[in-house]
Amino acid sequence: HHVQLSPEKLVQALCQADDVDAQMSQLVQLFELSESERRLRHLLVTLFQEVFSEFFPECAILPFGSSVNGFDIHGCDLDLFLDLEKTKTFQANAKEPQGAQAKEGAGPDSDSEDSILSDIDLTTATVPEVLELVAAVLRKCVPGVHSVQVVHSARRPVVKFCHKDSGLLGDISINNRLALCNTRFLQLCTEADERVRPLVYTLRYWAKQQALAGNRFGGGPLLNNYALTLLVLFFLQTRSPPALPTLAQLRELTEDKDQAIVDGWDCSFPQDMLRLEPSANTESLCSLLAEFFRVFGDHDFAGCVISLQEGRALPLPSFLLSEVGAKFKLGPFNVQDPFELSHNVAANVNEKIVQRFQHCCRDGAKYCRSLQYQRKSSKGKAWGLVRLFQPGVPEAEEVGPDGLLITIPFMLMALSPGSRQQLCQARDFRSCWFDKVCAAITFVLKDVLKCSCMGPAGEPLGQEPTEQSGGEQPRSDERGSLAVSPAKKRPRVEGPVPEEEESVSWNCAVWHRVWMGRRRVRRQLRHLGSPQPDTEQEAGSLEVEEKVSEAIIQQEGESLGAEPLLRFTACARVGGGQEDTRTLLYFTPAPQQGPLFQDFYHFLQGFLPRMVERYVGRAVWGRQ
Ligand code: ATP
Ligand code: MG
Incomplete structure (x- = not known):
């Protein structure tokens, strides 16, 4: 019988270690089998x-x-x-x-x-x-x-x-x-570098404490230990210089006796360490952990596939066109099994968990920059790993450097198979996808939520902003039904942004509280026998949501003031990384709008990505 280690004992033991590296090694000793x-x-x-x-x-x-x-x-x-x-x-x-x-x-x-x-x-x-x-x-x-x-x-x-x-x-x-092969592979990794075990133990325990991993009973949307471990190994493969070799590199070192094909997959890698060169990477455990959080806090999980075979994140379009890619179950978190290449070991993980995972990573990265992480407390306070293991308090909201941010993930699975194929084959699929998301945002703001929008310089809103358009003001009689399209800028002026980076902005005015009581109105509409009796979905189709807004506007009655309730600017950009497919949408409210804008923004956080998904799902993707 083994008595499980109590949390108090763990804290005590960790606080006594000399530094974070020692804490991480200590963790292995405390947890491993006797x-x-x-x-x-x-x-x-x-x-x-x-x-x-x-x-x-x-x-x-x-x-x-x-x-x-x-x-x-x-x-x-x-x-x-x-x-x-x-x-x-x-x-x-x-x-x-x-x-x-x-x-x-x-x-x-x-x-x-x-x-x-x-x-x-x-x-x-x-x-x-x-x-x-x-x-x-x-x-x-x-x-x-x-x-x-x-x-x-x-x-x-x-x-x-x-x-x-x-x-x-x-x-x-x-x-x-x-599973015998991947077990041996994990084992080989622990033998190849002594930092592997402390790092994996630390991240497994952290993920468990944050309720991100550890579904003992299988199923469910959490990361399983195997997937999390692969993520850590991938991270070590992608350090510079690498701390672990890729499977492709290991295969090169394979002798005839180590060749193995299992269920049709090539599982060849050396069975012992002797042929591996020691890694040139000398990063400390303490900094590797901080780097893990930094890297994955801002990783585009939905837009690429993590490959331990190649030791890099594979861009989706070319991967999906490959033979294994066609069978791969794509989701918001994509980790390719190192051997069974068409298997996504994290296919069970849902969008919400990915978001929380990234949120926790960012919190972790922030904490790792503090002195409390790096230095032992002389006053007996919690320091280093100890505070990292305390379940996090969710932050009120995510605030980016440019204001309030909503991230819209790549949603390839929302598309019909035909559109998916077309998108994957597009020459610049990132910009193709981005255009579609922007069209969706315009539609949601203008048609679904009945905001009035216009380009930043008051451009009237044709597909391409034109010369003559400057200086025109939005016409208030068209509020609620302004036919507008966003303004596209390229390239962006400030910031370390790649040359071809595009951004699109909307200047918007909201005239009615269209974010309030939608559920009730939706229910009323359903009783009136609206065409779509969609009972399971929380939000209805785009058409239903349009009707909901119209009903709210009608119930509120024509607002008398000439001033809108809210004014704000939204600016969309493609995510920062090279292959990043996410759309980052930054909101800047006009001054002094306080709590009312906060309400609207919180509503949009849930509503907008869902509606974008509906929009891109029904759009036809042919090249215009
Ligand atoms: P623990 O039992 O401590 O959670 P574990 O590595 O034994 O860790 P299990 O869920 O028991 O995890 O799985 C046992 C083995 O089955 C794993 O080591 C791996 O080889 C294989 N396995 C588990 N989950 C997956 C998966 N999603 N895809 C492929 N293989 C998996
Ligand atoms: Mg097990």
Whole structure:
């Protein structure tokens, strides 16, 4: 039995360390399996091997996952792979024509395996059938094991069990050979560089404390430990100079005996460290952690695919046109499995978690710049990792250097397959996407929310701003229905912005409280038998939302004042990174609008990205 480390003990131990590097190493020692825990696991594996060999001759029971990949923690589950390949061959041979009577009695234990193997043909049996059999063996023949249960629903069906004396939980799977490869790969990484373990332990614990990772029961929108670990390894591959080699580089070092193709994927990499050059990277743990937060606080997760194979973020368009890309389940967080290249290990992660992850990274980066992070407190205050592990207080709102910011992610999956294809093939797909998002923003502000908008210099609003247009004022009689389009500037004047950077701005006026009570109005419209009875969605279609605004305006009655409720400027730019596909929309309210604008802005934070998604989803993407 191992008593779990209490949070108080952890804080105490960490505060006593000398510096952040020491804290991170200490964390590994506090969390990793003890000798006796390892011994117990080893004994269990041996016991399972013995019992299963009786029923499945020549099978192998192979541990994988955190018990053996170098990222073990007290009480982590025991993942086992039951390899039945040789048993299949054995069974096939045993079924040879009856003439082979001579064989009888030659094989050991032929009685026991007959009884169970005669019930099933391993080459034709389905996975659930075999697992039921495995569960039966576990229940009846393995002492000290209880709560045996087949779980069919998981991505990989497994038999779950619990070891009575230790409380240890475990899984047995039968079709998960790739997991053996990635387990060995993670292990190799821990051997290649001694900074890998402290960094991964620290980030796993941080992510757990921030409720970003650690869904023990599978499923759910959180990052799993495997995906998070790959992200850390990727980060180390992309340092300059690199702290870890890429898989492509490892493959170069592979000898013939290390060649391996599993389920059609090339899993070749050296099985030991001897052929790896030590890395030239000398960054400290303390600064690597700070850099991790800085890098991923501003990473475009939706707009690229993190590839450990190549050690770089792959731009989506070319990736999606590739053979593996076509099968890849794209989401807001894209991490390619190092071997099964069409598998997104973070496909379960939702937009909200990505946003929180990035928010927490930015908070982490900010904290890491402070003295409380870098220096041990002489007064016994919490310092270094300790404060990083305290669950964060969400900030009221995100404020960028230019004002209030709404980030609109790349939403490729909102598009029809045809449009997706077209976009991916576009020569400058970033600017193509950006144009579409800007058109969507114009539509939402003008048509859906009935704001009046115009270009910054009062340009009347044709597709291209023209010479004659300067100086014209918005005409108040057209409020609520001004036909306008945004002004496009290129290049931007100030700031470290790439030459071709585009920005688009809108000068807007809001005349009605269109952000208030929308849900109620939506419900009323539904009762009146509006054409779209869309009951599940929180927000309706673009058409429904237009009607909602109109109803609100009608209910408010014509406002008498000639002045709008709010005035603001919105400015859209493409995200900062080279391949960044996000649209950053900065808001600058006119002076003295205070709380009213805050309300509107908070509403837009949720509403605008949803409406943009609807707009781009229905638009036809042909080249004009
Ligand atoms: P822990 O059990 O401490 O959370 P773990 O690495 O054992 O860590 P599990 O969820 O138990 O994580 O998964 C066991 C193994 O299964 C992983 O090490 C990995 O090899 C494989 N695996 C887990 N999740 C995925 C995934 N989403 N995609 C591909 N392989 C995965
Ligand atoms: Mg595990």
